[in-house]
């Protein structure tokens with residue numbers, strides 16, 4: 001499994017001064033959460049890590065090799081991204097959508113095999129959308145579409161999963177099921193890196209956190225060292241009450 005590292009990476013946010021350079025090493029088996037207020041640059045970072053946006057400075061390295069010089073097909077075998085906002089450009093069924101995840105593994109003239117279909121079906125099963133396999137994606141609810149997007153990433157089966165707000169639109173049960181699935185993927189050796197707004201999902205499921213502050217500062221490390229109430233209050237500009245439940249801290253906004 002590959003390691004994704006950033007070498008003094010500075011994300012490019014138009015019209016804004018450069019923030020602190022990021023030196024991250026996203027290792028197999030780790031579950032990273034990115035926390036920060038609206039507009040701080042979480043999506044920009046996810047897109048930069050996926051190689052879809054040029055950084056303002058620094059480099060992105062996959063197993064020590066600059067991603068900028070790698071072929072996209074090879075990058076897509078190692079890295080996959082679930083976008084926060086998706087446009088379903090043309091009418092496609094749920095199964096056809098998930099099958100897009102196999103493209104990095106097929107040559108341009110190669111048809112999908114039965115094995116590829118089985119991989120996609122297993123992913124749809126895991127995300128509880130297999131019963132929708134023949135439905136057109138644009139007819140799905142927001143939560144169903146979100147689960148199809150994660151199933152598509154699972155079908156792609158990259159080493160490093162980048163997810164922008166994966167809990168968007170999901171009900172409580174499906175949020176927990178999704179986080180459990182991500183934890184299982186990490187346990188199997190993949191690396192998970194996700195932007196989250198839910199502090200409590202992050203506190204419960206992430207073993208590493210990156211905090212991005214509005215003034216361009218950032219800090220990162222093991223979750224237990226990052227979940228400091230004063231730092232989180234500064235992060236969101238919001239007073240918090242901290243309680244412990246089920247062995248994990250729970251953060252509640254103070255009134």
Ligand SMILES: Nc1ncnc2c1ncn2[C@@H]1O[C@H](COP(=O)(O)OP(=O)(O)OP(=O)(O)O)[C@@H](O)[C@H]1O
Nearest residue numbers: 013014036037038039040041042043044045084195
């Ligand atoms: N193409 C662009 N041109 C100008 N500004 C942009 C562009 N794309 C993003 N931005 C700005 O960059 C900043 C960071 O945006 P980004 O989407 O990365 O934030 P975020 O932390 O993911 O926010 P949210 O929590 O609201 O999803 C925002 O202020 C946004 O308006």
